[in-house]
Amino acid sequence: MIEFGAGEVVEGVPPLGSPNAPTTPPEGGEVALLASGWRLALREFLSNRLAVAGLVMLVFFVIFCFIGPLVYHTNQIYSSPLGTDLAPSGGHLLGTDDNGFDELGRIMAGGQTALEIGFFSAAIATVIGTIYGAVSGLAGGLLDGVLMRFVDVLLSIPLLFIVLVLATKFSATVVEESTLIGAFSWLVPARLVRGEVLTLRVRDFVAAARVMGATRSRLVFRHLIPNALSVVIVNVTFQVADSILILSFLGFLGFGLQYPAASWGDMLGDAQTHVSAGYWWLVYPVGGCLVAVVMACNLIGDALRDAFDVRLRRR
C-alpha cells in the first residue's frame, strides 16, 4: 500500500496506508528507551511553537468557559422576551440572543458542553477502541478477522448519518450525546492500536512476559497497551476535535442539547437568519470560538504526532 510522508490523519477516516505507523523505538534496551522516549517527546513537543500556542489556546478556553461564569454572572435559565437581540453594550458585552440570554455568558455555557462532550466522548472512544484493538491484535487468526471486519462495516457507514439517525431518539443531555458520539468513534483508535499490537506482540519483551506466565489480560493491560500509548494519545487529541465538530453539526441541524442547555452548534442553528438581520454578535464570536478550540486540538495533535515520530525527530 501507499505510505504517506507524515502519516497524516484525515477526519473520520483511518490513516491511509498501513495503520501501524512506524513509531516503534529502536530494538534493545526497552525500559530505558521508553522513559527517555517520553522525555524526548515532551521536549520535542515544547520546542514546537505552534503546539505551545495550541496548548495555551485550549487552556484559555477551559478557564474562559469554566471559570468565566464565576466572574461574569449572567442569567442563562429564564428568557427575557423584552431584551432579545440587543446589540453589544456595557450591560451585555456581546449582546443578547433571540431569547434574551446574554450571548457572552451563553458562549461560556456552550463551551462547557462542547469541551465536556469532546473530552468525554473521546475518552469513551479511546477506552473502547484501545481494548478492542489490543484484544483483536493479540488474538490474531479468525477472531481478529471477524473483529476487524466488524470495524470495517461500521467505518463504512458515514458517521454523521448514523449519529443523526440515532439522535432522533436520544441526545438530550451531555451524557447521552457524548455516549452517542463516542459509541461510533472508537473504530479509528481500534485500528491504530491493533496495528501497533501486531508489531509489538512478536517482540522479545512480550515473549519474556509470556514465558514468565503472564495471563492474557496482564499482557494486554501491562505490556501491550502501555507500549501502544503514543499512538493512542495522538489520536485522543484529534478525536476531541472531531467530536466537537460533530457536536456542532448535530446542533446546527437541530439535534443538539435540550433547551435551555447551550451548545455552540445550537447557537449557530439560526445563524443564517441572524446574518441576514445583521446580528453579527450572534454568529461570529461563537463561530470563532468553535474554530479556535478545534484548531487548538488539531495543533496539539499534529505536534504530538511529530514528537512521537522517531523518523521525524532527526530533522
Add this chain to the structure above:
Amino acid sequence: MTGYIVRRLITAVIVTIGIAAISFLLLHELAASPVNAVLGPKATPQAIRAWNKTHGYDRPFLAQFFSYLNNLLHLNFGYSYKQGQSVGALFDENAGRSAYLSGASLVLALIIAIPLGVAQAVKRNSAGDYAATALTFTLYSMPSFFLGLILIQIFALDLHIFPPLVSDNVTTTWSAIIHPAQLFLPIVTLAAVTVASFSRYMRSSALDSLAQDYIRLARAKGLAERLVLSRHLLRNSCLPMITLVGLSIPGLLAGNLLTEVLFNYPGLGLLFYNALGNEDYPILLAYTVIGGVLTVLGNLLADIAVTAADPRIRFD
C-alpha cells in the same frame, strides 16, 4: 493482481451485507413497522395487528431481514408512508442535483489542491507556504456550515454578487448546471473543506517525492525545471490522491448534507434532513445504506485504481 481484486471484491460484499444488517437492525429497533404512520395514532390494536399481518411485519426477525436484503438487491429501498412515495423514486428525483454539487466541488477541490500542494512543497518554508498552511489549517478546523455563513455574508449580503440561498426555480439537475451563479456558493463551500485536507496530503506527498533519487536524476540530466515538476513530481505525488478521493466519500456526503441544508438546495442531503424532522426512518436508513455502499465502492475503486496506476504495487 486478479487474485487481489477478487479478494477485495469478496471483502466488499461481506462489508456491504454487514452495513445492510446494521441498518436493518436500527430500522427494526427505531421503527419496527410503519403502521403508526399509515393508520394514525388512533388505530385500534386489532387494526394494527391486521395491517402488520398483511404487510409481513409480524414475521420473525430473520425472515424480515432476508426480504429486506432481497429488496435491496433489487434496488427496492422501501416505501416512505409519510411522503406517500417509494424511497427509490424520491432518491431518483434528488440524486442528480446532489451528484452535481458533490462532483463539481470535488473537481474544483482537486484543481485547487493539487497545484497548491505541489507549489507549497517546491517553495517549502517560504512565506507563501506558511500562509497557505495557515489558511488550509483554519479551513480544516472549520465546520463547513460556518464557512458557508461567512461566504454568504461576504458574497451575498455585502457584495450582492451571488444569492444567499439557492433559488426555488432550480428544480432540475439541468437548471442547476445552467445557473452557475445559484450554485457558486454551495460548490465553493463544499470544495474549500475538501481542499483543506487534500492540499495537506498533496504537500507532504510532494515533499516525499522531491527527496527521491529520480527527481535528482531528472535535474542532473538537465531537464527543464518545468518538466521535472510536471512529468516526474506531479505524476508521482498525485498517486496518493487516488486513494484520498476514494476515501473522501463519507466526508462529501456529510458536507453535502450541511451545505444543502444551509443553502436550501434540494438534494439528497435536504431530503435526509427533512426525513430527520419527520422521523421518516425508511428514507433515513436507505440513505445510510447507500452512503455505506458508496463508501465501500469508493475504497474498492481507489485500491484497484492505485494498483493499476502504480506499477510498483503488485500483490502476487
